[in-house]
Amino acid sequence: MDIRKGKLEIQNSLQKKLFVTGIGTEIGKTVCSAILTKYFKADYWKPIQSGDLHFSDSMKIKEWVGEDVIIHPERYRLQLAVSPHQSALEEGILINSNDFKLPETQNNLIVEGAGGLMVPISDEEFIIDLIEKLNPPVALVVRNYLGCINHTLLSLMALERKYIKLEYLILNGNFPADTERIICKNIQEETKIIRIPEIENITKENIERITKQLEKI
Template sequence: MSKRIFVSATNTNIGKTYTSTLLVGALSRMGLRVGVYKPIETGVTAIAPDGNTLFQAALSFNPELASLTLNDIVTLQLPLPAAPFIANEGKKIDLSFFDAALAKIEALCDVVIIEGAGGLMVPIDDDRMMIDLPRHFHAVTLLVTHCNLGCINDTLLSINALETAALPYVWGLNCRSEDTDFEIVSLPYFNHRFENIYRIEKDIDAIAKALLDTISSTNEERLCNT
């Protein structure tokens, strides 16, 4: 099994795909063959836009992925732009369907970036939320959060969900040009509460290293508990 990173966010349209493409580059520069996978994408009409962006980014660094197609990268494609539970009409999803697809990608890479849909508490089917996928995949989560007013609340809620579920994670802020008040109204609290504050764009190399370190320590802990 390759190293696995699950990219999630505090909500939709926070920057998961943008972050994942930067992470592809950072991990590739570290000498790793990087693969990408998006188990579920909703709002797909012609092609899966997020999955295609991920695929093209990974292909530019890892030509071995050329043996795959976009359908290999995005397993479940649904036309309605909604939570998977709604877009898939509440049907139960067999996660082994994803495992087979992921195994095909992992044969061509050292590390795979798995991008979720929406935020951590987005319903997949009647039994599972998106937060259940990193545990199923034995992946370390990269939580992407925003820099708008309200980011403190959103970030802490998502971190609390990950910690309550005992899921290993790294988190980073995806600040945009319009987030002009962040340094005044939100950053002081983050500086007070956390030792390390990662910005997605400028700290992506440090984030990549932190994720790999977390994967290593998680694997060591798993071995000690077996």
């Protein structure tokens, strides 16, 4: 019996791996990813960066979490700040979910997607297909705006249809009580809720302050 292999398997089974996605774009996935990366002392990986290569999400995580955080390189770095399938098409690239595998690490790992669940990565596949292929549980980021209930419930339905585990529902910012009630009554009992306060200035200090305020999750 290889005792070392057995020990490694036990360690891997205790790893926290999360895929951070959202109900849409510009709702704070990267900020929430920074907080989760800090909280779980995790590595960070952005499989597809589409646009903003001068200040990518990986670079933001490094700035907000600290220089010691391990950032795994993107599988695709695309030039245009548009849907990944369109940016890839412009560069003559065909993205396939089989191109991806989780980075090898013994640390916890936070994976951040592009946009929401139904953002296309090709003519045939979407971010949700990438999640299904990689197979980590999901943290779904929700922000309050007109239509957020509809977008949240549609996202929940999409995850359930694929039998993808929703481990965390992240309420990012302030929510009217009734909006929060409707959203939370539609999640599974085992899904944990994380509430992130409104952040006016995104800085390393504020990320650290909010991380310390989180209850045990």
